[in-house]
Amino acid sequence: MLKLPPLSLYIHIPWCVQKCPYCDFNSHVLKGELPHQEYVDHLLADLDADRPLAGDRKISTIFIGGGTPSLLSPKALQALLSGVCSRICVVDNAEVSIEANPVTMESDRFSSYQYAGVNRISIGIQSFNTDKLICLGRLYNEQEAKYSANLVSKLNLRSFNFDVMHGLPKQSLEEALSDLRQAIALDPPHLSWYQLTIEPYTLFGSLSPVLPNDDTLWDIFECGHQLLLDAGYQQYEISAYAKLNHQCQHNLNYWRFGDYIGIGCGAHGKLTFRNGCILRTTKTKHPYGFMQGKYRDKQYDVEFADRPFEFFMNRFRLLEAVPRIDFISYTGLKEDVIRQQLDTALIKGYLNETSECWQITQKGRLFLNTLLELFILN
Numbered sequence: 384m385l386k387l388p389p390l391s392l393y394i395h396i397p398w399c400v401q402k403c404p405y406c407d408f409n410s411h412v413l414k415g416e417l418p419h420q421e422y423v424d425h426l427l428a429d430l431d432a433d434r435p436l437a438g439d440r441k442i443s444t445i446f447i448g449g450g451t452p453s454l455l456s457p458k459a460l461q462a463l464l465s466g467v468c469s470r471i472c473v474v475d476n477a478e479v480s481i482e483a484n485p486v487t488m489e490s491d492r493f494s495s496y497q498y499a500g501v502n503r504i505s506i507g508i509q510s511f512n513t514d515k516l517i518c519l520g521r522l523y524n525e526q527e528a529k530y531s532a533n534l535v536s537k538l539n540l541r542s543f544n545f546d547v548m549h550g551l552p553k554q555s556l557e558e559a560l561s562d563l564r565q566a567i568a569l570d571p572p573h574l575s576w577y578q579l580t581i582e583p584y585t586l587f588g589s590l591s592p593v594l595p596n597d598d599t600l601w602d603i604f605e606c607g608h609q610l611l612l613d614a615g616y617q618q619y620e621i622s623a624y625a626k627l628n629h630q631c632q633h634n635l636n637y638w639r640f641g642d643y644i645g646i647g648c649g650a651h652g653k654l655t656f657r658n659g660c661i662l663r664t665t666k667t668k669h670p671y672g673f674m675q676g677k678y679r680d681k682q683y684d685v686e687f688a689d690r691p692f693e694f695f696m697n698r699f700r701l702l703e704a705v706p707r708i709d710f711i712s713y714t715g716l717k718e719d720v721i722r723q724q725l726d727t728a729l730i731k732g733y734l735n736e737t738s739e740c741w742q743i744t745q746k747g748r749l750f751l752n753t754l755l756e757l758f759i760l761n
């Protein structure tokens with residue numbers, strides 16, 4: 384019998400004003416007015432269809448991501464969150480996050496979001512350098528980035544995050560650190576500081592822009608990481624840094640192999656059942672199909688042979704130790720199944736093991752893909 388992990392809710396808003404050249408998220412350029420209420424109605428109908436999968440479980444966190452969710456009108460967001468709460472029980476004081484783009488930042492809009500129940504905002508700043516923002520296809524400049532960052536810091540939210548990228552085309556060490564210093568100066572409780580990766584099927588994928596070389600990337604990481612530590616942040620995941628008690632609870636639940644219902648275009652879900660099943664769901668990707676009422680596109684049970692890789696792929700992103708009991712409780716497998724793989728990881732110095740937990744080492748983090756490949760049993 385499986386133990387049920389915490390349950391989160393992810394809500395996808397699939398539109399953006401413009402497609403950024405590096406983006407491979409499920410985002411579609413908005414043509415005309417966003418169908419605010421119509422899309423909210425579909426999201427709630429999608430939740431109605433998934434609702435039986437949750438039984439009597441409560442939602443512990445909500446994350447509204449995209450796309451650009453802050454294109455949603457305050458009225459639509461209010462209807463969405465109250466619709467969610469009338470359909471499924473949400474724990475008191477749940478973390479409720481929304482992603483925002485500096486282009487859409489207006490103080491009235493965010494006060495209304497707060498009034499609707501949002502208590503955490505994540506702003507995709509990416510850079511404070513206007514030339515880099517142009518290169519990234521972002522539709523704001525350095526002043527607007529700072530304005531939005533300042534605005535959110537004054538909203539008296541439970542927490543907020545800035546996304547800042549590094550390793551940008553032709554970026555020097557000093558430029559990358561300057562972005563980070565400016566972000567730190569605004570004192571966000573949480574910073575997602577991540578390296579640009581070039582994904583296939585994006586504009587950057589076909590243009591192949593000139594990126595900093597490996598030595599510069601390493602210097603950026605080492606110096607930036609130290610800047611963050613000196614400023615009082617703790618790294619708790621590959622790209623996530625937080626002040627004390629400001630880790631993103633929603634993302635933590637993903638990485639701890641928690642459960643989530645995913646509603647909206649292309650949203651993914653994972654649900655554990657006491658009978659031993661772990662169900663994964665995917666929703667219809669394109670707004671056109673989704674808004675025809677065809678919500679669930681695919682679903683499948685996660686086979687036992689796939690569970691070790693899926694479990695560790697999430698858990699080893701985190702720097703915290705992995706309780707050995709969690710592997711058994713959340714995958715339904717015995718440790719014997721992966722004993723040989725664990726021993727290899729221990730011998731290679733990727734992991735340390737105690738009677739209670741496994742701890743990924745510095746070497747394990749550097750060779751994360753090799754470590755994870757050990758757990759592909761099929």
Ligand code: SF4
Binds near residue numbers: 449450451484
């Ligand atoms: S704003 Fe975000 S989701 Fe939209 S295109 Fe840019 S990176 Fe992608």
